[in-house]
Every structure is written in C-alpha cells, then in structure tokens.
Amino acid sequence: MISQKTLPDFVQVLASKEPVPGGGGAAALCAAVGTALGNMVGSLTVGKKKYAEVEDRIIELKAKSDALQTRFLQLIDEDAAGFEPLSKAYGLPANTDEEKAHKKLVLEECSVEACKVPMEIMERCCEAIDIIEEFAEKGSVLAVSDAGCGAVTVKSALFAASLNIFINTKGMENRDKAKELNDKTEKMLADYGKKADAIFDMVAAKLKPAE
Amino acid sequence: MISQKTLPDFVQVLASKEPVPGGGGAAALCAAVGTALGNMVGSLTVGKKKYAEVEDRIIELKAKSDALQTRFLQLIDEDAAGFEPLSKAYGLPANTDEEKAHKKLVLEECSVEACKVPMEIMERCCEAIDIIEEFAEKGSVLAVSDAGCGAVTVKSALFAASLNIFINTKGMENRDKAKELNDKTEKMLADYGKKADAIFDMVAAKLKPAE
Numbered sequence: 001m002i003s004q005k006t007l008p009d010f011v012q013v014l015a016s017k018e019p020v021p022g023g024g025g026a027a028a029l030c031a032a033v034g035t036a037l038g039n040m041v042g043s044l045t046v047g048k049k050k051y052a053e054v055e056d057r058i059i060e061l062k063a064k065s066d067a068l069q070t071r072f073l074q075l076i077d078e079d080a081a082g083f084e085p086l087s088k089a090y091g092l093p094a095n096t097d098e099e100k101a102h103k104k105l106v107l108e109e110c111s112v113e114a115c116k117v118p119m120e121i122m123e124r125c126c127e128a129i130d131i132i133e134e135f136a137e138k139g140s141v142l143a144v145s146d147a148g149c150g151a152v153t154v155k156s157a158l159f160a161a162s163l164n165i166f167i168n169t170k171g172m173e174n175r176d177k178a179k180e181l182n183d184k185t186e187k188m189l190a191d192y193g194k195k196a197d198a199i200f201d202m203v204a205a206k207l208k209p210a211e
Numbered sequence: 212m213i214s215q216k217t218l219p220d221f222v223q224v225l226a227s228k229e230p231v232p233g234g235g236g237a238a239a240l241c242a243a244v245g246t247a248l249g250n251m252v253g254s255l256t257v258g259k260k261k262y263a264e265v266e267d268r269i270i271e272l273k274a275k276s277d278a279l280q281t282r283f284l285q286l287i288d289e290d291a292a293g294f295e296p297l298s299k300a301y302g303l304p305a306n307t308d309e310e311k312a313h314k315k316l317v318l319e320e321c322s323v324e325a326c327k328v329p330m331e332i333m334e335r336c337c338e339a340i341d342i343i344e345e346f347a348e349k350g351s352v353l354a355v356s357d358a359g360c361g362a363v364t365v366k367s368a369l370f371a372a373s374l375n376i377f378i379n380t381k382g383m384e385n386r387d388k389a390k391e392l393n394d395k396t397e398k399m400l401a402d403y404g405k406k407a408d409a410i411f412d413m414v415a416a417k418l419k420p421a422e
Contacts, residue, residue, distance in 0.1 A: 006217050007287070011243045011280050015250035022251065023360030026244050030364055032222045033237050039226035040233065069222050076218070145378045149234030149371035153241055156367030159411060160360035166418035167356045182419070200370060207377035208393070 003076040019087055024079035024118055027160035031125050032072035034153030037146045038132035039065035041139040044146075054138045061131050068128055072121070079117045086110040086168075104173070111168045115181055118164035122185065125158040126192045129199070136199050141206075148203030155196035162189055214287040230298055235290035235329055238371035242336050243283035245364030248357045249343035250276035252350040255357075265349045272342050279339055283332070290328045297321040297379075315384070322379045326392055329375035333396065336369040337403045340410070347410050352417075359414030366407035373400055 002010065002021050010029070014021050042062040045051045051058065089110045092103040129151060136147035165185045169178040213221065213232050221240070225232050253273040256262045262269065300321045303314040340362060347358035376396045380389040 003218055006215055007221060007240060007243070008215065008284055010218060011247045011284065014244065015247035015254060015276065015280065017251070017254035017257075023248060023357050026248055026360060026364060029218060029244060030241050030367065032218070033225065033240060034367075036222045036226035037234060037237055040228070043226060043228035046228075065226065069226060073219055073222065145374040146234050148374045149237060152367045152370040153237060156241065156245075156363045159363040163356040163359045163414060163418060166415060170418055203374060204377060207374060207381055 001077050002080050003073045020080035020083050021076060022079075022083070022164075023160050024083075024121065024164045025076045027118070027157040027164070028072045028075040028079060028121050030153055030160070031075075031121060031128060031157035032069045034125075034150045034155075034157060035065050035068045035072065035128040035131070037150030037153060038128065038135045039069070041132075041135040041143040041147045041150075044143040045135075045138075045140040048140060051138075051140060057134075058139060061134055064131055065128070068124055068131075071124060075117055075121055075124075079121075082114055082117045086114045107171070108173050111172050112174075112177065114168045115165050118161040118168075119181070119184070121161040122158055122165070122188050125154050125161070126188055128154045129158075129192050129196050133195065133199050136203060144203050144206055148200050148207075151196040151199035151203075155193060158192055158196070159189065212288050213291055214284045231291035231294050232287060233290075233294070234371050235294075235332065235375045236287045238329070238368040238375070239283045239286040239290060239332050241364055241371070242286075242332060242339060242368035243280045245361045245366075245368060246276050246279045246283065246339040246342070248361030248364060249339065249346045250280070252343075252346040252354040252358045252361075255354040256346075256350040259351060262349075262351060268345075269350060272345055275342055276339070279335055279342075282335060286328055286332055286335075290332075293325055293328045297325045318382070319384050322383050323385075323388065325379045326376050329372040329379075330392070330395070332372040333369055333376070333399050336365050336372070337399055339365045340369075340403050340407050344406065344410050347414060355414050355417055359411050359418075362407040362410035362414070366404060366411075369403055369407070370400065 014026060039062055042058045045058050046055060089106045094100045094103045132147055132150045136144060162185050165181055169181050172178040225237060250273055253269045256269050257266060300317045305311045305314045343358055343361045347355060373396050376392055380392050383389040
C-alpha cells in the first residue's frame with residue numbers, strides 16, 4: 001500500500017509517471033504531517049504544571065488529531081483506488097454513437113465519484129485547522145512555532161485537494177452538481193485559508209522581534 | 212535515520228514529544244513532496260510527440276528536481292542533527308556569572324548555526340518553485356493540476372521553514388546578524404510566496420469553468 005511506503009520511496013513514485021500517487025495522495029500526506037505538528041504542541045503541553053488547567057482539553061484535541069492522522073493516511077490509499085475507475089473510463093472506446101453515450105455516462109459517474117476523496121480531505125483539513133488553532137491558543141508557548149508550521153502545511157493540503165475537485169467538476173454534464181461541489185470547495189478555501197493564515201501570522205508575530 | 216522512516220512512523224514520531232523531527236523536518240518533507248509533484252508533470256511530458264520541442268529542457272528540469280528531492284530528504288536528518296547542540300545549550304547551568312556568560316555565548320553560536328538548515332530549505336524551495344513554474348508553463352496540460360499542487364506544497368514548506376529562522380534570530384545578541392537573516396527570510400517569503408500563488412491561480416483558472 002502506498003501509505004506504508006518509506007519517505008524516499010513515496011517521493012520517488014510520486015515523481016514518476018505512475019498515475020498514483022498524485023496531487024490527492026500528496027495532499028493527504030501533507031494533511032497528516034500538518035495535523036501531527038499540531039498534535040506535537042499537545043504532546044509538549046501535557047504533564048506541564050503551567051498548563052494543568054487546559055490538560056483535559058489538550059488530551060481531547062490530541063485524540064482527535066491521532067484519529068485525523070490515521071484517516072489522512074488511509075485517504076492516500078483511497079485516493080489511489082478512486083483514480084483507477086476514472087482512468088479506465090477515459091480508455092473506453094468511443095467509435096459508435098452507442099459507445100460514445102456509454103462512455104459519457106461512465107465518465108459522468110466516475111467524475112462525481114472521484115470528487116469524494118478530495119472533498120473528504122478538504123473537510124478534514126478544516127477540522128485539523130480548527131484543532132491547530134486551539135493548540136496555538138492553549139498549548140505550550142515553547143512549541144507555538146510548530147502550530148504555525150502545522151497551519152500552513154494543512155492549508156497547502158486544503159488547496160492541493162481543491163484542484164482535484166475542480167479538475168473533476170470541469171467536465172461534468174450535470175452543471176448543478178458541479179456548481180454545488182465547486183461552491184462548497186470555494187467556501188472552504190476562503191474560510192479556512194483565512195483561518196490558517198491568521199494562525200501563521202499570530203505565531204510569526206510572537207516570534208519576530210519588534211524592530 | 213528519520214528520512215528513511217515509513218509515512219506512518221514519520222507522522223507518529225512527529226506528533227510525539229520527541230524533540231525531532233519538528234517543523235523543520237516536516238517542512239523539508241513537504242518540500243520534497245511538492246518538488247516531486249512538479250517532477251511528475253515532467254515525467255508525464257517526456258516522450259510525448261506534442262511536447263517534443265521542449266523535451267530537452269523538461270529532462271534538465273527533471274534532473275534538477277531529482278537532485279532537490281534527494282537534498283530535501285537529507286535536510287530532514289540535518290535539521291534533526293542541528294537541533295541537538297541548541298537543545299543541549301538550553302540545558303547548560305547558569306548559576307554563577309561565569310556560567311551565565313558561557314551559556315549566553317554558546318546559545319548565540321548555536322542560534323546562528325540553527326538557522327543554516329531552515330535557510331537552505333527556504334533557498335531550495337525558491338529553486339523548486341522556479342522549476343515548478345516552468346513545468347506548469349511547458350509541461351503536459353493534462354498534468355497541470357499536479358504543478359498547482361506542487362506549488363502550494365513547496366510554498367507551505369517555505370513558510371514553515373521561515374518560522375524556524377524567526378525563532379532562532381529572536382534571542383540573538385548580534386542584532387545586525389539577526390536583521391540580515393530576517394530580511395533575507397522576509398524577501399523570500401514575499402517574492403516566492405507571490406510566485407507560488409500565481410502558479411496556483413493560473414492552474415485553478417485553467418481547471419475552473421467560466422461560470
């Protein structure tokens with residue numbers, strides 16, 4: 001399974017002409033990495049006297065992060081599995097009118113289906129950004145830079161996954177469905193792009209000297 | 212070595228309270244992943260008749276990407292190795308005036324040293340963004356979304372690494388050196404953040420329907 005590869009093997013197959021992993025799998029990995037950076041802030045907070053008051057909440061957030069990390073790694077494999085039917089559909093013959101109609105129908109179904117994994121990646125990136133925001137606010141100040149790194153990393157996964165939605169809605173016959181998916185995508189990009197930037201800016205402001 | 216771990220093992224140790232990997236190692240991994248996404252565009256372009264005219268240049272860009280990917284993976288380990296002396300310096304005793312002076316001196320040296328890996332990650336992210344821009348312009352249009360994913364992914368690495376510079380320049384006694392490092396960092400964030408956004412926007416515009 002792709003999600004079980006070593007880092008160098010993953011990077012190498014990503015760079016190759018193999019159809020998977022692609023942007024979706026890379027997004028899911030970065031989402032897991034960014035979530036783990038938030039989780040690390042939690043790990044460095046738990047057990048510290050100074051943060052005893054927020055410890056219960058930090059433990060809850062850590063458990064949510066653990067679950068998200070596991071899910072993002074699974075999504076690397078699900079994204080790869082989801083690409084296969086679409087790839088096969090593109091290869092269907094289209095010589096006769098019947099073949100053309102059949103291919104069109106299959107491509108339409110596959111395009112709707114192929115949006116599901118990137119959409120879940122995006123939705124879970126939004127959850128991760130909410131969690132990282134809380135880690136940045138409540139967690140150990142000594143680790144705040146890791147929360148900032150986590151926020152920009154999950155944001156990049158959010159944006160990378162969105163391209164895999166736009167590429168699949170582009171050719172859809174059902175424009176109402178396409179618009180519904182695109183609107184949902186644009187809203188997440190706007191709302192959570194802004195939220196991630198705010199976390200990063202807050203962290204950078206804490207680290208930079210007042211010169 | 213951290214860079215040889217499997218994806219789940221890397222994510223797990225990142226989330227733990229282990230001092231390394233942290234934001235620097237995560238940035239170097241995302242930089243390798245983003246660079247590989249650009250390289251993938253090249254892999255899907257080479258050998259295609261339609262792109263015969265740019266093939267030599269694409270092969271050159273692929274070789275540069277391969278080298279960058281290897282270097283980014285090495286930087287995961289170098290970032291971890293670079294953290295150790297700083298971590299030890301923080302643990303030095305500071306009871307007498309002599310101990311205090313010694314600790315201050317060692318911390319200053321370690322802080323300058325600890326900027327080197329994140330600075331190299333940033334510089335190489337800028338190289339990677341230039342390469343991805345060319346892949347997006349010259350490579351197969353069928354893979355253009357991967358170039359867009361690559362651009363946002365490397366951009367997140369650039370921004371994540373910058374926090375590891377700001378955190379180390381913050382406490383430096385030598386404010387001229389700190390300013391020099393901060394200014395260089397800010398310039399790369401501004402110039403290459405903008406360039407990565409432009410690549411992403413160009414790709415998104417190609418994929419989105421004109422509604």
